[in-house]
Amino acid sequence: xxxxxxxxxxxxxxxxxxxxxxxxxxxxxxxxxxxxxxxxxxxxxxxxxxxxxxxxxxxxxxxxxxxxxxxxxxxxxxxxxxxxxxxxxxxxxxxxxxxxxxxxxxxxxxxxxxxxxxxxxxxxxxxxxxxxxxxxxxxxxxxxxxxxxxxxxxxxxxxxxxxxxxxxxxxxxxxxxxxxxxxxxxxxxxxxxxxxxxxxxxxxxxxxxxxxxxxxxxxxxxxxxxxxxxxxxxxxxxxxxxxxxxxxxxxxxxxxxxxxxxxxxxxxxxxxxxxxxxxxxxxxxxxxxxxxxxxxxxxxxxxxxxxxxxxxxxxxxxxxxxxxxxxxxxxxxxxxxxxxxxxxxxxxxxxxxxxxxxxxxxxxxxxxxx
Amino acid sequence: xxxxxxxxxxxxxxxxxxxxxxxxxxxxxxxxxxxxxxxxxxxxxxxxxxxxxxxxxxxxxxxxxxxxxxxxxxxxxxxxxxxxxxxxxxxxxxxxxxxxxxxxxxxxxxxxxxxxxxxxxxxxxxxxxxxxxxxxxxxxxxxxxxxxxxxxxxxxxxxxxxxxxxxxxxxxxxxxxxxxxxxxxxxxxxxxxxxxxxxxxxxxxxxxxxxxxxxxxxxxxxxxxxxxxxxxxxxxxxxxxxxxxxxxxxxxxxxxxxxxxxxxxxxxxxxxxxxxxxxxxxxxxxxxxxxxxxxxxxxxxxxxxxxxxxxxxxxx
Numbered sequence: 231x232x233x234x235x236x237x238x239x240x241x242x243x244x245x246x247x248x249x250x251x252x253x254x255x256x257x258x259x260x261x262x263x264x265x266x267x268x269x270x271x272x273x274x275x276x277x278x279x280x281x282x283x284x285x286x287x288x289x290x291x292x293x294x295x296x297x298x299x300x301x302x303x304x305x306x307x308x309x310x311x312x313x314x315x316x317x318x319x320x321x322x323x324x325x326x327x328x329x330x331x332x333x334x335x336x337x338x339x340x341x342x343x344x345x346x347x348x349x350x351x352x353x354x355x356x357x358x359x360x361x362x363x364x365x366x367x368x369x370x371x372x373x374x375x376x377x378x379x380x381x382x383x384x385x386x387x388x389x390x391x392x393x394x395x396x397x398x399x400x401x402x403x404x405x406x407x408x409x410x411x412x413x414x415x416x417x418x419x420x421x422x423x424x425x426x427x428x429x430x431x432x433x434x435x436x437x438x439x440x441x442x443x444x445x446x447x448x449x450x451x452x453x454x455x456x457x458x459x460x461x462x463x464x465x466x467x468x469x470x471x472x473x474x475x476x477x478x479x480x481x482x483x484x485x486x487x488x489x490x491x492x493x494x495x496x497x498x499x500x501x502x503x504x505x506x507x508x509x510x511x512x513x514x515x516x517x518x519x520x521x522x523x524x525x526x527x528x529x530x531x532x533x534x535x536x537x538x539x540x541x542x543x544x545x546x547x548x549x550x551x552x553x554x555x556x557x558x559x560x561x562x563x564x565x566x567x568x569x570x571x572x573x574x575x576x577x578x579x580x581x582x583x584x585x586x587x588x589x590x591x592x593x594x595x596x597x598x599x600x
Numbered sequence: 601x602x603x604x605x606x607x608x609x610x611x612x613x614x615x616x617x618x619x620x621x622x623x624x625x626x627x628x629x630x631x632x633x634x635x636x637x638x639x640x641x642x643x644x645x646x647x648x649x650x651x652x653x654x655x656x657x658x659x660x661x662x663x664x665x666x667x668x669x670x671x672x673x674x675x676x677x678x679x680x681x682x683x684x685x686x687x688x689x690x691x692x693x694x695x696x697x698x699x700x701x702x703x704x705x706x707x708x709x710x711x712x713x714x715x716x717x718x719x720x721x722x723x724x725x726x727x728x729x730x731x732x733x734x735x736x737x738x739x740x741x742x743x744x745x746x747x748x749x750x751x752x753x754x755x756x757x758x759x760x761x762x763x764x765x766x767x768x769x770x771x772x773x774x775x776x777x778x779x780x781x782x783x784x785x786x787x788x789x790x791x792x793x794x795x796x797x798x799x800x801x802x803x804x805x806x807x808x809x810x811x812x813x814x815x816x817x818x819x820x821x822x823x824x825x826x827x828x829x830x831x832x833x834x835x836x837x838x839x840x841x842x843x844x845x846x847x848x849x850x851x852x853x854x855x856x857x858x859x860x861x862x863x864x865x866x867x868x869x870x871x872x873x874x875x876x877x878x879x880x881x882x883x884x885x886x887x888x889x890x891x892x893x894x895x896x897x898x899x900x901x902x903x904x905x906x907x908x909x910x911x912x913x914x915x916x
Contacts, residue, residue, distance in 0.1 A: 231711070233703075233707065233713070234704065234707045234708070237696065237700055237703065237704045237707070238704075240695070240696065240700065241693045241695045241696050241700075241704075242695075243695075244693075244694075244695025244696070245695060424693075427657050430691075431687045431688070431689040431690065431691035432691040432692065432693070434657060434687060434691065435685060435687060435691040435705065435752070435753070436708070437657055438655045438656075438657060438680060438683070438685050439680065439705075439708035439709060440677035440678070440680035440681040440708070440709060441677070441708055443674070595656070595657075595674035595675075596656060596657065596658065596659050596674055597657060597658055597659065598618075598658070598659055599618060599658070600652055600657055600658060
């Protein structure tokens with residue numbers, strides 16, 4: 231059995247197109263990113279320069295919250311409206327917050343800083359709304375609610391910073407790792423086509439041999455997974471030591487995220503290979519699905535993930551590439567075990583569902599037609 | 601398998617439907633030990649489907665299949681271990697060398713390393729690929745690839761070898777090599793099921809033949825038994841010949857002529873009785889001063905059997 235597995239490894243590694251996409255292409259893309267971004271990716275997080283304009287009756291609660299975040303998350307300057315607009319136009323500040331009963335935000339562009347401002351304001355407005363609602367319905371709990379909201383304000387600061395540095399270009403690298411994991415689809419697709427008797431004569435020959443189909447399916451999955459996982463580890467080592475990119479320091483968690491990501495990519499490929507789709511359809515899906523998934527995770531357009539988060543957050547919760555990228559982000563930038571945990575669970579659900587689907591298709595031993 | 605002529609394969613009432621299309625229609629086949637059993641039929645007649653059902657790769661709608669006296673199923677590993685299959689299309693790994701391919705597929709059947717090594721070497725010798733063991737399939741010619749395909753299917757020395765059109769698109773030299781190899785495999789003790797739409801091959805190689813068309817068994821027997829079933833003893837063909845309708849009618853009315861077909865300057869006559877048929881026809885043409893390009897006589901073939909039974913050519 232051992233020598234058979236070695237031959238299968240040898241055969242799978244001989245699949246040069248898949249090896250290129252899974253191994254070489256992410257490294258090439260990483261080098262290109264590095265060349266494009268130059269030294270811009272190093273540096274620490276700077277508080278977002280924000281102009282605050284008092285209009286009408288300022289909110290004491292808002293001013294208190296802003297005061298607490300000033301210097302950490304925000305760099306606040308109180309200004310007149312005209313001056314604030316001029317500063318915004320000149321790029322001296324990122325956004326203008328109108329301090330009024332319901333604060334309002336004015337920004338002129340999109341980006342991480344604008345997203346932070348927007349998120350902060352959304353969170354504040356939501357929290358105040360909850361507090362007011364609670365106070366109206368049950369005044370006895372208002373004090374407790376105020377305490378919770380107070381903690382929430384601290385939480386905003388902690389989650390946003392966590393004492394860690396922020397690197398605006400990490401998003402690209404995280405999406406790149408997600409893509410590398412997902413590109414296991416190419417090994418998976420080929421192996422799937424070698425497993426389902428209705429996909430190729432080679433698979434039919436393997437199907438008629440006196441071996442358990444389940445055992446063969448699991449062996450194939452394991453071979454595919456280990457090769458892809460190794461490719462991703464090499465990519466991580468290359469990023470860390472050759473490119474000097476800062477990656478999460480929590481190695482076990484880092485490997486767990488990559489392992490789940492690889493399982494998603496490989497299983498998707500295996501299921502695709504076993505499917506009855508035409509070859510051209512399989513090839514198209516093998517390329518399109520990972521790339522679209524990575525596009526929404528921010529591989530091609532910076533800030534895409536944040537745009538999606540603003541407009542359709544559910545997409546970020548079901549997009550495996552966004553989950554991988556988010557998990558890395560939480561691990562590197564945020565100290566939010568809950569957020570990380572949610573993403574890991576969602577990723578694990580994807581991996582389990584796709585693996586079950588792929589193994590079930592691969593272990594099939596009888597067909598309606600071949 | 602103790603008796604000489606024990607049944608290796610028994611197919612009874614096999615039915616396979618693809619939706620409303622019936623691909624196999626109540627097929628009965630019995631294949632005995634030691635035979636080279638030919639499954640002959642035109643493309644789409646149901647040969648490969650029958651093999652797919654026999655191997656438990658395909659679900660079937662009705663009937664029973666027994667191999668070595670036991671019901672065949674996907675989990676019948678003991679039966680599968682005794683079967684070797686060579687599919688019509690190439691079924692090898694492009695990334696592995698000739699030797700690694702044979703080793704891999706042999707290893708799916710033979711777990712003992714020492715035995716496997718011996719089997720692999722014997723299979724390489726058997727198909728004459730000794731000079732190519734380090735080559736990859738893409739570096740081989742079409743004929744050599746076919747030989748590799750065969751070696752991968754029979755390296756584990758199966759008791760029953762199923763070869764599904766193994767000589768499609770193969771040059772004559774490789775074809776002879778393959779056919780000779782099949783004979784040797786049979787002499788070494790394997791029962792062979794050989795499917796083809798090349799009647800010459802089947803006629804030359806097989807000890808017993810089943811002709812199927814549209815999923816039905818039309819005839820079964822040895823080559824001479826099948827040919828003996830048709831009325832014609834000889835076919836005379838004259839090419840480059842010009843005949844009037846009267847002359848064709850006169851030919852049809854000759855006592856030895858069973859049928860006469862004249863089309864596009866070619867006259868084809870089915871004759872009864874053996875020996876003098878060609879001379880009789882030549883005398884008639886001379887007497888009528890009819891000119892022709894060439895004329896020749898042939899013994900009936902399986903194609904004539906197929907033609908008589910189905911009204912169409914085997915290669916239609």
